Amino acid sequence: MQKDQLKIDYGYNNIEFNQFIEQHPVIPKGTLQLKSRGSLYYWYYALSVNVPNRVVYLCKAYIGKKNSLSSFELALLTLKNKYKKSNKKTILEDKVPDVPLDKKWSEHKFNMKLVNPANKRKYTVIVVGTGLAGASAAASMAELGYNVLAFSYHESPRRAHSIAAQGGINAAKNYQNDGDSTYRLFYDTIKGGDYRAREANVYRLAELSGNIIDQCVAQGVPFAREYGGHLDNRSFGGAQVSRTFYARGQTGQQLLLGAYSALIRQMNLKNVQFFPRHDMIDLVTIDGAAKGIITRNLLTGEIKSFPAHAVILATGGYGNVFYLSTNAMASNVTASWRAHKKGAFFANPCYTQIHPTCIPVSSDHQSKLTLMSESLRNDGRVWVPKKKNDTRLPSQISENERDYYLERLYPSFGNLVPRDVASRRAKEMCDQGYGVGETKLAVYLDFKDVIERNGSQWVSEKYGNLFDMYKQITGQNPYENPMMIYPAVHYTMGGLWVDYNLMSNMPGLHVIGEANFSDHGANRLGASALMQGLADGYFVIPYTIGNYLANQSSDLDIEHPNYAECVQENRDSIKTLLNISGTRTVDDLHKELGKIMWDNVGMSRSKKSLETALELIPKLKSNFWNNIKIPGLNNEFNPELEKAGRLIDFIELGELMALDALNREESCGGHFREEHQTEENEAKRDDDNYAYVAAWEYTKSQHVLHKEKLKFENVKLATRSYK
Amino acid sequence: MKINLKVWRQSNNLKGQFEEHYIENVSEDMSFFEMLDMLNNTLIEQNHEPIAFDHDCREGICGTCGVVINGKAHGPLKGVTTCQLHMRSFEDGDTLVVEPWRAPSFSIIKDLVVDRTAFDRIMESGGYVSVKTGGAPDANAIPIFKEDADQAFDSATCIGCGACVAACKNSSAMLFVGAKINQYAQLPQGQVEHPSRVRNMVTQMDEEGFGSCTNTGACEAECPKEISVENIIKLNKEYLKHSLGK
Amino acid sequence: MRFLFSSIGKKIQIAISGIFLCIFLLFHLGNNVALFFGSDTFNQMVAVLESIKPIIRVMEFSLLAILLLHISNAIYLTRQNKEKMLSKYQGGLLNDASSVNSRTMVLTGTAILAFLIFHLSYIWYSYQIHEHSDHGDTYYSILTQNKFGFLGHRLTAILYIVSIALIGSHLKHGFESALKTFGILKKSKLGFIYNLSILFWLIIPLGFIIIILCIQFNII
Structure with missing residues (x-):
């Protein structure tokens, strides 16, 4: 009563x-x-x-x-x-304004709602990941006046894997007067992506590319310069103009340090609160909207919720699902995957890029793969012996016993065919038994001709650091013996689905950089990853976040029970993990997953291999839940526990990748289905049936496919040919 | 190869000690960390705590890794980070003494993992150019001498790993600070804030408890990016200039 | 002047005072060269200095102040750095890159200080009381007498030579280090000053040592 x-x-x-x-x-x-x-x-x-x-x-x-x-x-x-x-029924709305291509972004910017400057600090925005995209986004939003919380599992934002990008960053500046333009960069990117990217997003990326260079130069990024004092450019694969800006072989490092400096400046001004060594382990949703995250403090194991008006994920790609990749050891899919399990759609998970020039695996103990810049293919010649299982040393194999297969198959492009083609051919050669080296999983990249022609001095000036790195890792001298190379997983084009505002289907959850799916279609061109990360972070999300927040009340119910419940769920699941105490270590199971993925969902896929993967992965999953062995406790610095949490997400993602690859009955870019190839073993697209983005919804029982039809109003779909 | 490992073990605030491990079946092609991975896998299987060590990119660029091996920061090779060090650099039967970076400003988190956030706080005190997103002029508006750009780049290659501090008998961070100051000193974009940047970063460096430089040059010798001690000399000059000219 | 108390500021103080002490050595050697021109010349020169005693006293006190500044800052920084060193490597820190004299500045400095006290307490003190004595000693004969603490004495001479060699070692790193602290690059316009280093670490100490040897072997 x-x-x-x-x-x-x-x-x-x-x-x-x-x-x-x-x-x-x-x-x-x-x-x-x-x-x-x-x-x-x-x-x-x-x-x-x-x-x-x-x-x-x-x-x-x-x-x-x-x-x-x-x-x-x-x-x-x-x-x-x-x-x-x-x-309400879920419909994927791309939110692209219906105006001509070159007007879309300016029109959209004008139409977006704004948040009053005095009100901005009442809004809390969480940025997860502080690589190129995350750091630039956090810094730019803090400049605008939002209250920004930034999270990283590293000790410092400067450790993010964006740092490892070597080659450069594309921008349609046309400083070389060679006919470059926004439209040309847009066109190259769409074509390079094998016509599987959203036109409006790519055009915006091309439009913004020039601003990125201006911004970075103003921050003190030491780009390479000509003697006249102006910026230098170099050419990269997939383009006929010279538009790549670079800082020796460390462009990624310099750009990341630029974004990092912008971020620490805001930290110093107390506009950004940075949480180092915090791992995002869950997303909190309230009424279907993203309203905060749950983190685990990696030093103390404390599990805590952080409420916010909006959440931005900038957590990179998931190449480590293959165990061996060129990604950093800690790169993982956990943030994206846990958001996916809370309702965000995962788009095109099967699109992975395999880079052709990596140092091959030497033994079972290998922990990661190292990339050698694509530029090596400008002067190196790829070959295998004509005889199968030839164990002779390369110097003992005479010229007419060598098969320069790329030059033979692609007379006009030769060794410079795009990444996906070069990778697939190398695998094909090795599968047929022509591979070299102890593992027979490598092909030669030979510089003999160019050394004879121009001298080793010339080669050392151009490629010295790469040759040194090769020597350091393999112990072989590439000036004397040909390099051995093999393809390796390098980048993932798929990611969480986002609209033109870079917001996922879940209100308030924004995804930027490699973590989203939006700009590269089925294959990414060289020097475009840095461009996308920074465009998203500096120039897109600071605008579009305002459009979302303007519709939100600035009141935040920080005592909402969902926060406490979510914290408890995660505490329980960590307890479950630690209680399994089986016999298999995390690395063991991860290697096993990697092998399943590489063999069945790797460079080329078939219905059979994908079905095998779909059979094996669930077994692995149950093996994980019954047999994993994690030493130590939760409330301490426990790297094995971190890795275990990441591994289970990789396992679940691997299953979805196989499912997506099985669904996509065509070959395009990084996705090659053996059933769908031309007579010359080239990828065969099916534009009538598969010109869509496959966005997968997570439900308890299964993954549900949603399709976003791709509209090509400005480019004509054509078959790529490099003959 | 067989390796005898004497590795530093230390957890939460407790006093640390060396632990010995005898490892067989080490392949020459393994990296140093892959050897530790293998040892850790065995340790876990035998219900022991694995050795904690910091690492990430394993390509020598992220600056996360770094241990002292037989008294040398990042191991015996010049210009190489620990992650790029391979076992072929050692002899069969070698004893390796592995320790974390030791410096009062870098506290030990666990085993070989140290806390280097002092570097971030130094950077926070002025290691940036105050430019707002979107307000930048065209990138080619201010030409920069190629030599200046190249020199700025040489300083900017610092990966912030902390080997300079670890190798210095005084635990001085002068090379780290000098490299950052000089990157901006060479470029027109950094000039307006330059005097205050120099003063603030040096003040913060002192507050963090790093030692002073006695010009022994150990930092340059151990730096995996081979950053020159000239950066320290220039830092001295800039500091003198902008403290007196205030 | 807050900067004087920063780590770099302290080093600048050490460097400036060190350079002054170097310059003093130059004068000191210059005076001693008079020994080569016979005992009369030497005695006359000392007498001249005696006659302007007030000026000399001021200079001596300034020198003392500079020396104290040099030593106190060095002690301060060394103590601070010692704290940083407490936790260095059990496995030993190998620094084959740095020179021995750069790592032993504190040791050589302390030894030099001891030597200085020794030097002043015998020779300088004897000179000070000289005017009150009537033994007919000249400055020259005091200096060269065969008695412990004076240069005619074999063991003392050896002690002097060793100490002067230590000064050379101290100055070899000290002088160049001071230039580095002032921010002078070897390749800059002022870089030629680095060439003067040899004057302080080799020529001056050698000059002193030659004088001592000459006294020992009765050449002078």
Whole structure:
């Protein structure tokens, strides 16, 4: 009885409530209840039938009227909206404005809603990951005045793997006067992506590319210069103009340090709070919108929630699903995957880029692969012996016993065919038994001709650091013996689905950089990853986040029960993990996953191999849950525990990759299906049936496919040919 | 190869000690860390705590890794990070003494992992050019002498690994700070804030408890990016100039 | 002047005072060269210096102040750096890159200080009381007498030569290090100053040593 009186005090009216229920038949029968937490009261709706999530939180209770609404009326309104939302059908809206291509971004920028400068600091935005995209986004949003919380599992933002990019960054500056333009960069990127990217996003990327260079130079990034004092450019694969800006072989490092400096400047101004060695382990959603994250402090094991008005993921790619890749050891899919499990769609997971010139695997103990810049193929010649299983040393194999297969198959492009083609051919040669080296999984990249022609001095000036690196890793001198190379996983084009605003299907969850799927289609061109990360971070998300936040109330219910529940769930699941105490180490199982993925969902895929993968991965998953062995405790620095949490997400992702690859009955870019190739073993696209983005929704029982049809209004779809 | 490993073990605030491991079947082609990976795998299987060590890119660029091997930061080779060090650099039967970076400003987190956030705080005190996103002039608007750009680049190659501090008998961070100051000193973009940057970064460096430089040059010799001690000399000059000219 | 108390500021103080002490050595050697011109010339020169005693006293006190500045800053920084060294490597820190004299500055410095006290307490003190004595000694004969603490004495001479060699070692690193602290690059316009280093670490100490040897072998 006391409770009823209390309800009336807070504005409850039984007649009104009954009328409301009659008016809204979608809402299942139930009662409105008041519950106390501390000294405050909150409205809840409790369903009459006993189902999961029977009690739904509505709003805080207060006496009297605020904004002319009593808390009871507000509770009814929230209830109504809840059921309206849950009944809405999911349609993937790309939100691209319907104006000509070159007007889209400026038009969209003008039409976006703005947040009043005085109100900006009332909004908290979380940025997860502080590589190129994350650091630049956090810094730019902090400059605008938002309250930014940035998270990284590294000790410092400067350790992010963006740092490892060697070659350069593309920009349509046309400083070389060789006919470059925004449209040409757009066209090259769409074509390089094998016509599987969204036109509007790619055009915007090309448009913004020039601003990135301006921004970075102003930050003090020491790009290479000509003697006249102006910026130097070099050429890269997939383009006929010279548009790549570079800082020797360390462009990624210099750009990351630039973004890092912008970020620490904001940290110094107290506009950004940075949380080092914090791993995002879950996303908190309230009424279907992203409202914060759960992190684990890697030093203390503390699991904590951080509420926010919006969440931005800049957590990179998932190449480590193959165990061996050129990604850093800690690169992982956990943030994206856990967001995916909370409702964000995962798009095109099967698109992975395999880089042709990597140092081959030497033994079972190999922990990661090292990339040798693509530029080596300008002067090196790729060959294998003509005889199968030839064990002679390369110097003993005479010229007419060598098969320069790329020059033979592609007379006009020769050794400079795009990455996907070069990689696939190398694998083909090795599969047929022509491979070299102890493992027979390598081909030669020979510099003999160029050394004879121009001298080793010339070669050393051009490639010295790469040759040194090769020597350091393999112990072989590439000036005397040909290099051995083999393809390795390098970049993942797939990622969480985003619209033109870089927001996923889940309101408030934004995804930028390699973590989203948007700009590279089925294959990324060299020197475009840095460009995309920085365009997203510096020039796209700071605008589009305002458009989202302008529609949000600045009140944040930090006491919402979802936060505490989510923290508890994650504590429990870590406890479960630690309690398994089986016999297999994390690395063991990861290697096993890597082998399944590489053999079956790697460079070339077939229905059979994908079905094998779909059979093996679930077994591996159950092996993980029964047999994993994690030493140590939660409340300490425990790298094995970190790795275990990441591995289970990789396992689940691997399954989805295989599923996506199986669904895509065509070959395009980095996705090659053996069933779909021309007579000359080239990739065969199916534009009629597969010109769509495959966005996968996670449900308890299975993955559901949603399609975003790709519209090509400005480029004509054509077959790539490099003959 | 067979390797005798004497490795430093230390966890939360406790006093550390060396632990000995005898490792067989080490392949020459393994990297140093792959050898540790292998040892860790065995340790886990035998229900022992694996050795914690920092590492990430394993390509020698991220600056996360770094241990002292037989008294040499990043091991015996010049201009190479620990992650790029391979076992062929050692002899069969060698004893390797492996320790974390030791410096009062770098506290030990666990085993071989140290806390280098002092570097970030130094950077925070001024290691940037104050430019807002979007407000930049065209990249070619200010030409820069190629020599200046190249020199700025040479300083900018610092990966912030902390080997200079670890190798210095005084645990001085002058090479790290000098490299950052000089990158900006060479470029027109960094000039306006240059005087205050120099003063603030040196003040922060002192506050973090790094020692002073006695020009022994150990930092340059151990730097995996071979950054020159000239950066320290230039830092001295800039500091003198901008402290007196204030 | 807050900068004087920063780590670089302290080093600048050490460097400036060190350079002054170097310049003093130059004068000192210059005076001693008079020994080669016979005992009369030497005695006359000392007498001249005696006659302007007030000026000399001021200079001596300035020198003392500079020396104290040099030593106190060095002690301060060394103590600070010692704290940083407490936790260095059990496995030993191998620094084959740095020179021995750069790593032993504190040791050589301390030895030089001891030598200085020794030197002053015998020769300088004897000179100070000389005017009150009537033994008919000249400055020259005091200096070269065969008695412990004076240069005619074999063991003392050896002690002097060793100490002067240590000064050479100290100055070899000290002088160049001071230039580095002032921010002078070898390849810059002022870089030629580095060439003067040889004057301080080799020529001056050698000059002193030759004088001592000459006294020992009665050449002078």
